[in-house]
Amino acid sequence: MMKKYLSLVALCLLLLASCGDKKKETGPQNQYLRPVTLDLSSKDTVQIRQLVDNYVQAFSDNNFEAASQMLYRVENDSIKPLTNKEREDFVKAMKHFTIYACELSEFTIRTEKNNEMKLKVQIIENGDMENNIGVTHFSLNPVLKDGTWYLTVRDKDAEGVENYYENN
Numbered sequence: 001m002m003k004k005y006l007s008l009v010a011l012c013l014l015l016l017a018s019c020g021d022k023k024k025e026t027g028p029q030n031q032y033l034r035p036v037t038l039d040l041s042s043k044d045t046v047q048i049r050q051l052v053d054n055y056v057q058a059f060s061d062n063n064f065e066a067a068s069q070m071l072y073r074v075e076n077d078s079i080k081p082l083t084n085k086e087r088e089d090f091v092k093a094m095k096h097f098t099i100y101a102c103e104l105s106e107f108t109i110r111t112e113k114n115n116e117m118k119l120k121v122q123i124i125e126n127g128d129m130e131n132n133i134g135v136t137h138f139s140l141n142p143v144l145k146d147g148t149w150y151l152t153v154r155d156k157d158a159e160g161v162e163n164y165y166e167n168n
Contacts (some may be wrong), residue, residue, distance in 0.1 A: 051150075056102050105118050113144075120135050
């Protein structure tokens with residue numbers, strides 16, 4: 001019995017060692033990965049993260065008015081704050097929920113206009129963020145204009161936004 005166990009362990013170690021000896025492929029990159037089209041600096045990453053963190057904090061505090069004031073929209077290649085009506089509609093819609101927790105779950109930067117900050121939001125008091133119980137998701141789209149990042153709500157029909165995987 002012990003001999004079979006040791007043989008099994010040796011076989012597993014051999015398989016692990018052989019996986020580590022594979023040479024790196026020098027051919028074309030994986031066909032599912034697209035090259036980076038936006039050169040980000042650490043300043044960009046910090047600015048985006050600060051915007052998202054501020055938004056998440058306001059949203060977590062159920063301060064939808066403050067969250068709405070952080071949002072912009074792209075219009076004819078310009079960045080404009082939400083109108084009073086758009087902010088009022090946002091606040092009115094969000095007040096139907098009690099937010100128990102909110103956190104950033106994904107951070108994806110692709111281009112100046114096509115990005116995704118996916119937020120996980122706990123909307124049920126006894127929900128479980130870790131196990132996705134009583135949670136919903138929505139996404140923000142940071143947009144770069146004239147060296148400054150702005151938060152927009154991710155909308156697949158917004159100017160400059162495309163389904164990143166649809167055409168590949």
